[in-house]
Amino acid sequence: MGADLPDIDLHRSIAARLAEHGQHYTANRRAVVDALARAGAPITLPDLLAVDESLAQSSAYRSLSVLIDVGVVRRLVHVGDHALFELAEHLTEHHHHLICESCGTVVDVTLPDRVEAAMDRTFDEVATALGFAPLHHAVDIYGTCATCTP
Amino acid sequence: MGADLPDIDLHRSIAARLAEHGQHYTANRRAVVDALARAGAPITLPDLLAVDESLAQSSAYRSLSVLIDVGVVRRLVHVGDHALFELAEHLTEHHHHLICESCGTVVDVTLPDRVEAAMDRTFDEVATALGFAPLHHAVDIYGTCATCTP
DNA sequence: GTTGGCATGAGAGTGATTCTCACTCTAGCA
DNA sequence: TGCTAGAGTGAGAATCACTCTCATGCCAAC
Structure with missing residues (x-):
């Protein structure tokens, strides 16, 4: 993009x-x-x-x-x-990040709407239970990118 | 704890x-x-x-x-x-973080196993599709904590 | 053309983190 | 017990990403 x-x-x-x-x-x-x-x-x-x-x-x-x-x-x-x-x-x-732990590269990734909706519902529940008013969320998936995987 | x-x-x-x-x-x-x-x-x-x-x-x-x-x-x-x-x-x-955008406080939060499992499956799929070998993930929920909410 | 106010950029300043180095501690040995 | 090598410690210096300062530039409105 x-x-x-x-x-x-x-x-x-x-x-x-x-x-x-x-x-x-x-x-x-x-x-x-x-x-x-x-x-x-x-x-x-x-x-x-x-x-x-x-x-x-x-x-x-x-x-x-x-x-x-x-x-x-x-x-x-x-x-x-x-x-x-x-x-x-x-x-x-709306997107999240795929982060390579080896070289530090960060790539955008989008999740299916269904999953986002489910996560939002859950985050709302747990945050509210702890007295937080949740506004937004960030998901970071750590791993190894294609070039760093042997 | x-x-x-x-x-x-x-x-x-x-x-x-x-x-x-x-x-x-x-x-x-x-x-x-x-x-x-x-x-x-x-x-x-x-x-x-x-x-x-x-x-x-x-x-x-x-x-x-x-x-x-x-x-x-x-x-x-x-x-x-x-x-x-x-x-x-x-x-x-295994836990995630609830972060107050106003005062910076960070609180641990755990999600239901069912949700974690579903997220893991999804993250695996999308990461693999982009050539990443996913290892773990982090979820940050941003919002306002109880003392910062008026 | 002049005035006022914001934007710019070079360089100095700030502060969290890391490095240096002399000193201390410990383990292993005789 | 005394000796030695190696690792750990801590005070202060150094580093470096980021922010601030200030003289200058730019532009809009009279």
């Missing part, structure tokens, strides 16, 4: 979201979004800078933090010393 | 695990394990040092890294600037 997305809609939707929060969709923020969309999977900040060499580190971090604040980007902190960044789910689709 | 555990077994099991890897179960490592067991939930390093004030920061970090290497301790990096540490599942029981 990523390259095949209706990019116009993507950018329009993000611009609207930023506007709601009194923020502008500047060239720098757009470049960050473009890089994330082009990657099509969670990537680190060094990777992001490699995808678009015109980005400055400090500005990339700042743009990401603005985009995270308005809910356009999600920050993952599973593994390794760098955080991973990806576009938020409302811009892509 | 924690205080009610059969501590003797816990320590014997950890000593054995360390021995397998050519490591000793030293007083410092035991103190770290004790602090984690006493906490009964994932805690940060500063919390660990607060639980047992005789621990030195650098030694605590090193002991944790040894314990993580041999699979006795697990490191979580959900939220905030400090990592969270907890005893590995084979010493406690």
